[in-house]
Amino acid sequence: MESRTGGPQRSDAQRNRERILEVALVELSRSAEVPMSVIAKKAGVGQGTLYRNFPNREALVLEAYRHEVQQLTDSAVELLKTREPDEALRAWMDRLARFIMAKTGLADALRQVIGATGGPGSSGYSLVYGSIEFLLDANHKAGTIRPDVTADDFLRAVAGIWQIDINGDWHPQVTRLLDIVMDGLRAGAPGRQ
Numbered sequence: 001m002e003s004r005t006g007g008p009q010r011s012d013a014q015r016n017r018e019r020i021l022e023v024a025l026v027e028l029s030r031s032a033e034v035p036m037s038v039i040a041k042k043a044g045v046g047q048g049t050l051y052r053n054f055p056n057r058e059a060l061v062l063e064a065y066r067h068e069v070q071q072l073t074d075s076a077v078e079l080l081k082t083r084e085p086d087e088a089l090r091a092w093m094d095r096l097a098r099f100i101m102a103k104t105g106l107a108d109a110l111r112q113v114i115g116a117t118g119g120p121g122s123s124g125y126s127l128v129y130g131s132i133e134f135l136l137d138a139n140h141k142a143g144t145i146r147p148d149v150t151a152d153d154f155l156r157a158v159a160g161i162w163q164i165d166i167n168g169d170w171h172p173q174v175t176r177l178l179d180i181v182m183d184g185l186r187a188g189a190p191g192r193q
Contacts, residue, residue: 032109069124076131086144143191
């Protein structure tokens with residue numbers, strides 16, 4: 001990460017920025033109207049530090065969303081380094097569900113920014129879609145899922161996540177739904193005995 005002067009950002013400054021983004025995602029998911037001062041306080045930084053990193057609310061909301069998309073998409077590669085392709089896909093599905101639940105909560109804040117600024121240039125959809133294709137391709141090569149499954153099929157299969165109430169105890173419902181989807185993806189896989 002570079003500083004505003006173009007050089008590398010100090011490690012403590014980078015930690016502050018990361019902490020601000022983590023707190024912002026949680027707080028903005030709870031309420032689109034959360035004051036910037038509350039985010040700064042909960043992140044353990046002064047308002048000057050917050051505004052040095054994010055000059056306005058719109059910048060913070062968009063960066064929190066971009067940061068979350070980047071973490072989700074980066075995790076696909078990391079999971080494949082340490083797990084079998086089908087296990088990596090299932091673990092990534094859990095991360096996708098957490099992302100969807102956070103994005104659902106963040107939706108009001110994003111809508112306000114989109115209304116005020118015309119919106120982000122990219123919603124992150126293409127990055128997430130690319131991660132799905134990447135994970136499915138690894139599974140197709142390993143023979144761990146059905147060979148005919150496409151990224152579009154996958155998205156349709158997990159679309160039920162959007163129907164789950166984020167205000168309730170959503171985790172057990174999501175886990176059950178994704179286990180069912182994963183069982184369906186594995187059925188008929190050429191590498192299964």
